Amino acid sequence: MPRTSTIPFGPQHPSFLEPLHLRVRLEEEKVAGVDLSLGYNHRGIEYAMEKDWKRNFFLSERVCGICSFHHSTTYAQALEMVTGVQPTERARLLRTVLLEVQRVTSHTLALGHIAEAMGYENLFMHFFREREEYMRIANEISGNRVHYCMNWLGGVRRDISPEAAREVSRRMEASLPRLRDLADVVRKDSTWLKRTKGVGSLSKAQAEDWAVVGPVARASGISYDVRLTGNAAYSLDGIKFKPIWREEGDSWARCMVRMDETLQSVEVCLQALSLLKEGPVASPFKGNPSGEGFSRNEAPRGELMYWVKANGTAGLDRVQVRTPAFVNIPPLGEMLQGEQFANVPVIVVSVDPCICCTDR
Amino acid sequence: MSVEEVRRELAGIGPKGSARPISVFPVDNADGTLDMIYMFQIGQEVRLWRFAVREDQELPSISDLYKGALNMEREAVDLFGLRFAGVQGGLLLGPDSPVRAPLRKPRKKVTEAEAKEGGDA
Numbered sequence: 233m234p235r236t237s238t239i240p241f242g243p244q245h246p247s248f249l250e251p252l253h254l255r256v257r258l259e260e261e262k263v264a265g266v267d268l269s270l271g272y273n274h275r276g277i278e279y280a281m282e283k284d285w286k287r288n289f290f291l292s293e294r295v296c297g298i299c300s301f302h303h304s305t306t307y308a309q310a311l312e313m314v315t316g317v318q319p320t321e322r323a324r325l326l327r328t329v330l331l332e333v334q335r336v337t338s339h340t341l342a343l344g345h346i347a348e349a350m351g352y353e354n355l356f357m358h359f360f361r362e363r364e365e366y367m368r369i370a371n372e373i374s375g376n377r378v379h380y381c382m383n384w385l386g387g388v389r390r391d392i393s394p395e396a397a398r399e400v401s402r403r404m405e406a407s408l409p410r411l412r413d414l415a416d417v418v419r420k421d422s423t424w425l426k427r428t429k430g431v432g433s434l435s436k437a438q439a440e441d442w443a444v445v446g447p448v449a450r451a452s453g454i455s456y457d458v459r460l461t462g463n464a465a466y467s468l469d470g471i472k473f474k475p476i477w478r479e480e481g482d483s484w485a486r487c488m489v490r491m492d493e494t495l496q497s498v499e500v501c502l503q504a505l506s507l508l509k510e511g512p513v514a515s516p517f518k519g520n521p522s523g524e525g526f527s528r529n530e531a532p533r534g535e536l537m538y539w540v541k542a543n544g545t546a547g548l549d550r551v552q553v554r555t556p557a558f559v560n561i562p563p564l565g566e567m568l569q570g571e572q573f574a575n576v577p578v579i580v581v582s583v584d585p586c587i588c589c590t591d592r
Numbered sequence: 593m594s595v596e597e598v599r600r601e602l603a604g605i606g607p608k609g610s611a612r613p614i615s616v617f618p619v620d621n622a623d624g625t626l627d628m629i630y631m632f633q634i635g636q637e638v639r640l641w642r643f644a645v646r647e648d649q650e651l652p653s654i655s656d657l658y659k660g661a662l663n664m665e666r667e668a669v670d671l672f673g674l675r676f677a678g679v680q681g682g683l684l685l686g687p688d689s690p691v692r693a694p695l696r697k698p699r700k701k702v703t704e705a706e707a708k709e710g711g712d713a
Binding site for chain 2: 437442444528535552554
């Protein structure tokens with residue numbers, strides 16, 4: 233008869249600082265079951281967003297500091313669907329650049345975080361050094377490192393000069409060899425492989441059942457990426473894009489998808505910067521929106537959806553935010569089943585769970 | 593339209609991977625009813641099913657079709673006070689929380705004339 237015990241993981245845990253609580257039931261050293269608790273930090277942002285549709289361009293960024301621009305862009309696109317205002321071509325491309333810059337900062341953070349969770353401190357520092365370069369690039373374009381405050385109905389609030397665009401491109405190209413070196417570590421390093429290969433698997437059928445999105449889904453054989461379709465499709469702006477996906481379904485596959493997407497994001501940024509043409513960065517709009525609309529974007533953790541109901545006043549009747557972490561965290565129970573307890577931190581972090589997004 | 597019809601349509605679409613729940617969420621109409629919106633991705637398209645439900649009505653769950661829908665329903669239980677058969681709240685609000693259904697709207701005030709008009713109808 234195996235010895236059983238129950239061990240809490242979080243809501244405060246050294247390997248994962250956000251308030252997520254897992255009640256892990258063990259048989260000897262193996263995970264026999266997991267109960268998940270959320271809601272430690274729910275802020276009621278959907279409620280706050282009903283007060284003033286203009287303020288929401290900035291409030292939506294406060295849902296999450298790691299994918300803030302994805303939130304405000306998706307909100308802006310939902311309102312653009314409500315009002316029929318079309319963002320200018322230059323604004324769409326500038327949004328694309330910042331969306332992909334933020335994806336690089338998010339993915340390098342996630343990969344550095346996994347390195348730290350497995351005790352690979354040196355690699356953590358390498359990932360964060362590259363992340364810092366993209367934080368500075370975001371600052372160069374928007375004037376801010378975390379909350380860019382760039383979006384507005386019909387476009388963006390700030391332009392970039394041709395000299396700045398050239399300098400940003402140069403720095404991105406210079407970072408590519410360093411990022412490729414890091415990709416080699418994730419792909420081949422024996423420590424990394426031992427801790428992630430075959431660990432925390434999620435099959436394609438499980439991924440479909442749990443409706444997971446983003447790199448978690450794409451690591452489990454689901455090729456879907458929001459950047460292919462809808463009003464956020466990159467092909468509308470002439471950008472070549474192909475989703476990256478794998479079939480292994482384990483923690484390593486999730487890391488590899490993020491690593492390859494990081495390199496791809498740099499390429500997409502370079503394409504978008506090369507396509508920039510002179511022109512306005514926002515379309516005009518007066519009055520208050522009225523009607524319903526929704527938009528989706530591929531945030532770093534997966535599909536992000538905003539649904540907005542406007543009533544012709546400064547307030548809104550309802551804003552629904554479906555974040556990717558909200559659907560990616562629940563299947564952790566199935567990923568952890570039967571795993572060694574020592575692997576729990578790596579598996580949890582490999583999902584890149586964002587409690588800010590989940591407890592919005 | 594009802595949840596049963598949504599379930600029937602989903603069952604007719606094909607194997608599980610053919611449809612994916614994006615979100616299941618209510619919109620409060622402030623008159624004792626809520627609009628339930630079931631947003632799914634089917635192929636490359638987004639499909640919305642929408643219908644009104646009474647605030648005290650118990651709805652069938654779709655979490656037996658898609659486990660991913662369970663927390664969407666639990667969120668609606670916590671934030672809007674809705675009831676789904678076999679679905680417990682407690683995802684975002686604890687059992688001892690003094691807050692109940694925080695996203696519900698205050699009921700619209702019905703004027704005497706409106707009440708009379710409604711009664712006449």
